[in-house]
Amino acid sequence: MTRVRYIADTLAEAISAARRAHGMEVPVLQAGPRRGVGLRARPAFEVVVDASGSSVRARRAAREALARAVVAARLAHAEAEAVVRSQLGPATSAAVARLGARLRAQALAPELVQWVIARVEDRLDGARAEEAAALMHAAAVQAVGELLPVDVPVDPAPVGSLGRPWVVALAGPTGVGKTTTLAKLAASWRVDRRLRVGIVAADAFRVGAVEQLRTYGSIIDAPVQAAHGPASAAEALARLADCDVVLVDTPGRGHRDALRIGEVAETVRAVRADESLLVLPGSASAGMLSESADAFRAVAPTRVVLSKLDESEGLGALVSAVRRSDRPAAWFTTGQGVPDDLERADARTFAERLVGPPPSVTPMTATDASMEAGRRG
Numbered sequence: 001m002t003r004v005r006y007i008a009d010t011l012a013e014a015i016s017a018a019r020r021a022h023g024m025e026v027p028v029l030q031a032g033p034r035r036g037v038g039l040r041a042r043p044a045f046e047v048v049v050d051a052s053g054s055s056v057r058a059r060r061a062a063r064e065a066l067a068r069a070v071v072a073a074r075l076a077h078a079e080a081e082a083v084v085r086s087q088l089g090p091a092t093s094a095a096v097a098r099l100g101a102r103l104r105a106q107a108l109a110p111e112l113v114q115w116v117i118a119r120v121e122d123r124l125d126g127a128r129a130e131e132a133a134a135l136m137h138a139a140a141v142q143a144v145g146e147l148l149p150v151d152v153p154v155d156p157a158p159v160g161s162l163g164r165p166w167v168v169a170l171a172g173p174t175g176v177g178k179t180t181t182l183a184k185l186a187a188s189w190r191v192d193r194r195l196r197v198g199i200v201a202a203d204a205f206r207v208g209a210v211e212q213l214r215t216y217g218s219i220i221d222a223p224v225q226a227a228h229g230p231a232s233a234a235e236a237l238a239r240l241a242d243c244d245v246v247l248v249d250t251p252g253r254g255h256r257d258a259l260r261i262g263e264v265a266e267t268v269r270a271v272r273a274d275e276s277l278l279v280l281p282g283s284a285s286a287g288m289l290s291e292s293a294d295a296f297r298a299v300a301p302t303r304v305v306l307s308k309l310d311e312s313e314g315l316g317a318l319v320s321a322v323r324r325s326d327r328p329a330a331w332f333t334t335g336q337g338v339p340d341d342l343e344r345a346d347a348r349t350f351a352e353r354l355v356g357p358p359p360s361v362t363p364m365t366a367t368d369a370s371m372e373a374g375r376r377g
């Protein structure tokens with residue numbers, strides 16, 4: 001046993017000094033006035049504690065701290081070895097780490113981030129330090145682009161062998177930009193391709209929905225037919241039989257409203273759509289997008305429109321949604337402007353938006369570069 005004595009003016013002070021030194025649980029062997037001195041002596045009180053337990057605790061804590069330090073040192077060593085093995089110098093490794101952070105901030109799924117980073121590291125292997133930043137950007141854009149399936153359809157042609165209009169339906173969650181995208185497509189086919197374009201407003205239950213389309217229709221000289229439900233949409237289409245292409249607008253449906261998504265699906269089937277575009281917005285969360293991709297399988301989309309890219313804070317979520325829908329992207333929309341803010345989908349421009357601009361000034365200082373050159377030399 002290790003007995004330790006604490007002496008103080010008051011008993012309380014003596015006890016708290018002992019506890020400070022050995023912990024709250026320290027066994028007190030003896031406490032009271034100091035023996036053998038009068039009560040007027042100062043300091044007048046003493047506490048004797050058994051400090052053997054606390055020294056055991058102290059030794060255990062020291063052993064644990066040492067073990068933690070050993071683990072930390074081994075981890076640091078392993079990371080340093082990985083840097084040496086991959087031939088990436090510290091500045092390039094830091095740049096790769098920044099790229100990973102950017103991809104994660106763009107809501108790219110963790111397994112896709114890992115895949116992109118692995119591709120980038122492969123590309124950087126053996127690269128000269130001075131060219132690393134530009135190579136890294138190019139490799140990242142290439143890899144991200146490969147993640148987004150894209151297939152842009154050819155523009156509709158004047159009525160020919162088909163003998164009936166080419167029918168394009170738009171479907172998707174509420175407020176994602178279906179009607180605006182329809183207006184953009186209608187304007188570009190009417191004005192740029194000089195096609196006869198008709199519009200079916202199958203959203204006639206909603207106040208203002210038909211008027212919105214009639215306004216667009218009158219500007220571009222495209223007839224608009226209103227419809228209430230699947231059978232009515234088929235009849236409306238029949239009234240537009242002399243058009244080259246007919247665009248069908250469907251009402252927005254919440255992604256959890258399976259019943260009403262089913263009604264949209266019936267409308268799309270009733271008009272025998274040649275193309276059924278699912279509109280998914282860049283402004284939505286990853287969760288909402290992936291649920292929508294699942295829920296709108298019911299409308300059997302042929303391609304996907306990625307809308308509101310200008311409002312997106314995480315383009316990576318769209319990558320997962322498109323892959324989940326198992327349909328390629330056909331169009332991007334990048335603003336409210338009709339018809340200008342519409343682009344043919346392109347994996348590379350999408351990837352450039354997601355990865356961010358290339359390094360305009362080289363992020364490595366001359367010292368970094370010479371250090372890295374030295375490592376390889």
Ligand SMILES: Nc1nc2c(ncn2[C@@H]2O[C@H](COP(=O)(O)OP(=O)(O)OP(=O)(O)O)[C@@H](O)[C@H]2O)c(=O)[nH]1
Pocket residue numbers: 173174175176177178179180181203250251252253307308309310311333334335336341
């Ligand atoms: N920033 C931005 N806004 C857009 C884009 N496309 C559409 N919008 C706006 O989004 C809002 C809704 O657009 P709509 O085209 O009415 O959306 P919708 O999917 O038809 O909506 P519902 O029919 O109500 O389901 C409008 O204010 C549009 O101007 C885009 O690409 N970028």
Ligand SMILES: [Mg+2]
Pocket residue numbers: 178179180203209249250251252
């Ligand atoms: Mg609409």
